[in-house]
Amino acid sequence: MSKQRDYVLRTIEERRVKFVRLWFTDVAGALKSVALSPAEVEAAFTEGIGFDGSAIEGLTRAYESDLIAIPDPSTFKLLPWRGETEPTASMFCDIHTPNGEPSVADPRNVLKRTLESAADMGFKFFTHPEIEFYLFKSKEFGPDGPIPVDRAGYFDNVPGGTAHDFRRESVNMLEELGISVEFSHHEAGPGQNEIDLRYADALTTADNIMMFRSVVKEVAIAQGVHATFMPKPLAGQPGSGMHTHLSLFEGDTNAFFDPSAKYQMSVTARRFVAGLLKHAPEITAVTNQYVNSYKRLWGGDEAPSFVSWGHNNRSALVRVPLYKPGKGNAARIEYRAMDTAVNPYLGFSVLLAAGLKGIREEYELPPEAEENIWELSQGERRVMGFDPLPQSLEHALAVMERSELVAETLGEQVFAYLLRDSRQEVEAYRRQVTQFELKTMLDTI
Template identity: 60%
Template sequence: MERHHDDVIRTVQDRDVRFIRLWFCDVVGTLKSVAISPADLETAFTEGIGIDGSAIEGLTRSYESDMLLRPDPATFQTLPWRGEVSGTGRMMCDVLTPDGDPASSDPRRVLREVMGRAEAQGLEYFTHPEIEFYLFDEPWKQGRPLRPIDSAGYFDHVHHAGGQDFRRTVISYLESMNIQVEYSHHENGPGQNEIDLRYADALTTADNILTFRTVVKEVALSMGQVASFMPKPMFDRPGNGMHTHLSLFSHGKNVFHEPGAEYGLSRTARQFIAGLLRHASEYAVLTNQFVNSYKRIWGAQEAPSFICWGHNNRSALVRVPFHKPTKTTSSRVEFRGLDSAANPYLAFAALLGAGMKGIEEEYELPEGAEDTVWELTDRERRAMGIEPLPTDLFRALESFEESELMAEILGEQVFEYILRNKHDEWHTYRSQVTGVELETTFGRI
């Protein structure tokens, strides 16, 4: 049952919660927080709490600085690392204009509106992310290599307690906040871990991912470790992906499932996948938003580099996992391009928008790739009609800038801000002189 704001006020009183943190995020996906006292809760729910939006990345223009935060009572939870006595609660917030209208720049608003358009067609959008991150012994410092907390690999049982105790504590905190975890294990890289969240509607999942990142970083600090969701923190090790399973339901029925069809996939599912593929280059700047993201994609450690789909093919951008014929809810598609540093609201909105475009326009799904795509030659890939993903942020921006679909999904203000912000990032990166350049060139010329 959805929690009403009166229930939140009562819970705060009963649990002696002394502070309530109002959480929201900027366009890049960085978590922002404002603390209020219980005495201000009623005002927060009915009127909103004023903030200076001009100081937040992409939230508003300087001449429209006044914004309001209105907390969503359904998201209230206490923060377990703050203790049970005189504790701290948190709620996710919607960002509003002074008139009380949804702010066009609020990433949560972007996702809610795209989901609303799907709901108008009777479709509910569910997501299930597999979130990877690294744990290091100490913060990064220039000139000093990163030191992962272990040297273990995929699914390894690490005998010293660090990683296991870490995951146990994180999962305990998440579940106390009503965020359900499905699996957790050590990943391929040294010090790399994965924790998978259970299926939820996409808005809840995006809220949960912001909370997840915070919990992981808080637990790491408490254990004298440092957590990083950077897409590619070490050049010779796997990057941090966030493979995400997507499905659409209508009146409790999985519309991706069709009994007897190849792989159990309905025509709707095939059109949805076709939309993901056709617009992949256009939304890449949202699923892979940093210069560093493309070092993961093209880093030759199992990240998808080419725009194709396949049945149980882990080299494909979109994978159709094995489904259980007797369990119709198991039919889904897995998008493998996302990295752990994406803004989940914008990334999930783009994936839904692209998939819905495929359904609405009745896109035809090309042949699936059964071979390991990385091992094919360029000529073989061209013959199969398999195009590469953008090789860097600049090329991703070129495709994004020309995309009418992305401008429609995001709205003008978010679309324009991303263009400015990411062009600035690319310019800063391009102007740097790196250590590799000095090592390979300085003494030669």
């Protein structure tokens, strides 16, 4: 038995853990859970836990429904919000078929496959997400929608305020779980907050994001407020994005860093960015997977709506940040379109696949955006080659459907499910009569 398994079993015994939650995600990114008694954990490592995969969104079809969840001992965590009265732990799982093969529809396996492609090219992929979310007083609506816990803005200090206490408790809990936090602050919208995780390999980051969402929801329940990762919960206010910093390493060397190049961007970095730009429209249905996502992308408030890159230009889709002198290993690029509702396993997969294709096929990086893209006219953006991202989920799906890159990265089953499920959402949304229509038309037409 591995040292990691030994550690898990020993910790369960020493800490008198009562329940062990096995976690995995469906294709849409919702967290799924089954609780084991401690006595069953050792067998779960070798035999897994069987379940009906056809009852989980997108995992398998009814005629091949049996699947097995096998816990990954390296992800073992004691859940601090359960306290010491009934100590509870969790582990993320890999999903397998009964014959022992990794499930092609397991989002975690999709990311593992893509990371293997990077490894075949000599690269390790690291990510660092900036995660935004809103806090509301409750799920109940006021006349203008959900009611934020405050009216503060970007970097505001609110002594004794709900958001301040909320962030402190959330960060403490994340640190207890071994998830390192870089910093936290109030964001621009009322009740909007941001907590940034430190960089880690992409699989660890994806697991951490799923844990992060659970922590935020649990702290919200404990403090009597409601937390949401909905991309655009308030009209006229900023949406919640997940700007993500990306880097590739060759061994211990940052493959994006070249001290002699402009902006210290290596050829590898330039080709990676070129891949992101070329394939951005076709991956948008994955990185921004809901109807509501496009109200953030096209709702103003500094959301990146056009395919472009720039050095420290926050209006660009891809930003190349400034690096501190002597910090070559901090070289990275920032992808700014992804929102906080993304399935992180699939989102990281398509970002990495797009960048790797740019490297393999030696894409040329287009000219950078030096202007504030939001202030340009439509004609100026067209002349400069700043094409728009898809303007709706329906449009994004039409572009993705023609994408060989996304189909190959996600695999046939996940690709088909996302198209089918997202189109159902589009149709359901199309049938709605909104408050906007009632307010503007009911009395006047």
